[in-house]
Amino acid sequence: MEVGEGGTGIKIRAGDRFVIPAGFLKVSLDPTVGTKLFRPGLRFLLKGLFYAGQPKDAQALSGLIEHYRNAADTTLKASPLLQGLDIDSEADSKEVWDRVSKDKDGREWFAALMGTFAGILEEALKEGDLEKAAWAAYHAATAHSMVTVLEPVFEQTLWRGYLANQVVYETAVAAAKTPAEAEALRLLQPRFESLDEATLHTRVNDGRPIGLRLGVSQIPEATLKALAQFHLASFARRREQQEHDANERSERKELRVKWAGWGVAAATLLLAALKAIGIL
Numbered sequence: 001m002e003v004g005e006g007g008t009g010i011k012i013r014a015g016d017r018f019v020i021p022a023g024f025l026k027v028s029l030d031p032t033v034g035t036k037l038f039r040p041g042l043r044f045l046l047k048g049l050f051y052a053g054q055p056k057d058a059q060a061l062s063g064l065i066e067h068y069r070n071a072a073d074t075t076l077k078a079s080p081l082l083q084g085l086d087i088d089s090e091a092d093s094k095e096v097w098d099r100v101s102k103d104k105d106g107r108e109w110f111a112a113l114m115g116t117f118a119g120i121l122e123e124a125l126k127e128g129d130l131e132k133a134a135w136a137a138y139h140a141a142t143a144h145s146m147v148t149v150l151e152p153v154f155e156q157t158l159w160r161g162y163l164a165n166q167v168v169y170e171t172a173v174a175a176a177k178t179p180a181e182a183e184a185l186r187l188l189q190p191r192f193e194s195l196d197e198a199t200l201h202t203r204v205n206d207g208r209p210i211g212l213r214l215g216v217s218q219i220p221e222a223t224l225k226a227l228a229q230f231h232l233a234s235f236a237r238r239r240e241q242q243e244h245d246a247n248e249r250s251e252r253k254e255l256r257v258k259w260a261g262w263g264v265a266a267a268t269l270l271l272a273a274l275k276a277i278g279i280l
Helices: 039-050 058-077 090-101 107-127 130-149 152-174 179-193 197-205 210-214 221-276
Strands: none
Touching (some): 039 130, 058 107, 058 130, 107 130, 152 221, 179 221, 197 221, 210 221
């Protein structure tokens, strides 16, 4: 490998074949792997986690079912909770279920649900029971989301983010030197909430005192700025949630349209079959 000009990058000559070894690049929420994610990278990672195994069309649904089953097996086999048990063994099946079902908020429980509902979905599709299939698909997908979120590094990252958000707000309150200042901060909440995002962003970043424009002189400027930053961050959180909700509504609508189309197609085929055998 030859270092590029100026001592940075890699120099690739004409005819060279640049190969990155398998496993060299890693994208993870775990800080120990050396990855530093920016917001677009985080969204890329989350999309990969939640949309893993997604079928490209209805005919590829069997691949999704297989993905759910494999993900469930992988999670359960790696769980310390089931150490010493064989999840594929009929002899251990009762003990596996007993251990898993003791904690219905645990990752193992949702993994078991994911595998179970994947099986129900497959059976319902074979039976042509569309309502049962839709019901099972919903529960399998929901369980898959919970298994993803409850992965230890993911959950720890989520919790740390929540704590960091709380610290920003609590630091502002804790910075108050007297009970009167703390009460004043609470009373300022509605005033900050009444400001639009552009105004609040300007007041946080233009270098001018925030308190002067709020008519507040008894609270330290650093405290007011911390509180303002907390409210500014809330705009981004609400916007992301609105985007998520809009995408979810769109996906649900699309799914309803697809199911309706499949239902019409199934009814048409049934009528044709009944006519063919002389019942209609």
